[in-house]
Amino acid sequence: MTPLFIAEVSSNHQQSLERCFEFVDVSAQVGCDAVKFQLFKIDELFAPEILSQSEEHSRRRKWELSPEWIPAIAARCREKRIQFGCTPFYLNAVDELAPHVDFLKVASYELLWDDLLSRCAKSNKPVILSTGMATMAEVEKAVATLTQNSCTDLTLLQCVSAYPTPLAACNLSVINTFRKKFNVKAGWSDHTVQPTVLYRAAFGFHSDVIEFHLDLEGDGAEYEAGHCWLPHEIAIVIRTIREGLMADGNGVKNPVDAELPDRDWRADPVDGLRPLKHIREGWTP
Numbered sequence: 130m131t132p133l134f135i136a137e138v139s140s141n142h143q144q145s146l147e148r149c150f151e152f153v154d155v156s157a158q159v160g161c162d163a164v165k166f167q168l169f170k171i172d173e174l175f176a177p178e179i180l181s182q183s184e185e186h187s188r189r190r191k192w193e194l195s196p197e198w199i200p201a202i203a204a205r206c207r208e209k210r211i212q213f214g215c216t217p218f219y220l221n222a223v224d225e226l227a228p229h230v231d232f233l234k235v236a237s238y239e240l241l242w243d244d245l246l247s248r249c250a251k252s253n254k255p256v257i258l259s260t261g262m263a264t265m266a267e268v269e270k271a272v273a274t275l276t277q278n279s280c281t282d283l284t285l286l287q288c289v290s291a292y293p294t295p296l297a298a299c300n301l302s303v304i305n306t307f308r309k310k311f312n313v314k315a316g317w318s319d320h321t322v323q324p325t326v327l328y329r330a331a332f333g334f335h336s337d338v339i340e341f342h343l344d345l346e347g348d349g350a351e352y353e354a355g356h357c358w359l360p361h362e363i364a365i366v367i368r369t370i371r372e373g374l375m376a377d378g379n380g381v382k383n384p385v386d387a388e389l390p391d392r393d394w395r396a397d398p399v400d401g402l403r404p405l406k407h408i409r410e411g412w413t414p
Contacts, residue, residue, distance in 0.1 A: 131374050132316060132331055134367055135163040135214065135257075135340040140192035141349025141357065142166070148345070149198060150205050155345060157209040159364035160371070164211055165234055165340070166202065168194055168226060169218035192350055196225050203229035214257070223248040230254060234340075235271075237261030237290050237318075243274050250278035257338060258283065259318045260303075261290030272311055284338050285311065288318035292356040299326055304334040314338065320356040324366045331370045339370075 136156040142149045149166070156164040171180065171190045180187050199215070206213035212231040217223045218239065226233065232255040239245050240263050249256050256275060260268050268285070275283055287303040299321065307315040316338030317330035330336045344357040351357055384392060394404040404412075 130335075130337075131371050132336045132339040133163060133212075134161045135165050135338060136161045136343040136363075137318075137340055138164060138166050139342055139349075139351050139357075140167065140189070141342075141344045141351055142194060143349065144191060144193070144195070146195075146198050146201065149194075149202050151345060152343065153202065153205045153209055153211065153213075155360050156343065157211045159360050160367040162212055163214050163231065164206065165214040165216065166194055167216045167218065167236075168196060168199070168222045169216075173219040196222075199226060199229050217245065217249065220244060220248050223252055227252040227254060232257055235259065237263065237288050240267060240271050246271055246274045247278040250275045250280035253279070255282035255284070256280050257286060257340075259286045259288040259340075260307075261288035261318070268307075272313075283311075284314040284316060286316050286318040286338060286340060289320060292320050292354045293322055294320040294356070296321060296323060296326065301326070301330055301334050304330065304336055316340070322356060322358055322362070324362075324369075327366050328370065328373075332373060 136152070136159075138149070138152045142152065153164050170193060171187065175186050203213045213229065214232045214234055215226045215230050216234040216236050217226055218236070223233065223245070233249045233252060234257045235246060235249055237259040240258065240260065258271060258275070263271075272283065272285070285307040287301060287307065289298050289300070291298060301317060304315045304317060307313065314337035316336035317327070317334075317340070319327060319330075319339065319341040327339055327341070330339055341363060342351065342357040343363065344352040344359060347359065349357065393408045396403050397405045399406065
């Protein structure tokens, strides 16, 4: 089974609906199963004590996605046959998104916010939770909050909130830990931009979901930080993973169709000569 590949647009859309559409189109073209946006308002994301003193944080208003665009983006996703997900960063965002999205994503920075977790759980949408910076105790509490509020489709993503993430910090083994401990789907949220990490997450730990940050050409607001993939880079990784996992099969040992013509040319159990005796009689080249 191949992972669900999610392209995270984050704040690379430049407040352009046409660019949002291009992200949807390109995500579908490179082989993604889903594309994900973020819905936040700076005044409901950072405390006023921060915004009053930090011009850097205030400038992030230019990264906001218009809630009015959500229906149009959802329609474009349906047209391109790709799932639409979004991360809500304020409580009412859950209600604004629920009629349009295929799943909700809770970001690592919001993992402690029980009210948001509860609102997402009660939406009856699948929930994907990133766990960057979290302790296991914090993850346990978040999972309990989600399940106690009727979340029945939960995916936990191992995530490291460092941009970019060093290879030695990935700790992909947590994927199996989550799966065994919580009996949920589990996967990897990537900030490494390293093909080897995604291959390991897919082949080594059988991730149910692999999420990665995508930019179109390097002009997005977050590209310079070093954690965003470009389309041509991720396309070959997705294709390689899908092709590689085709070789896994179903675990049942039987001859495949391609082998059937050679079965009669095996060594006969009586004299050890090829082909089987019933083929030798009357055989002509």
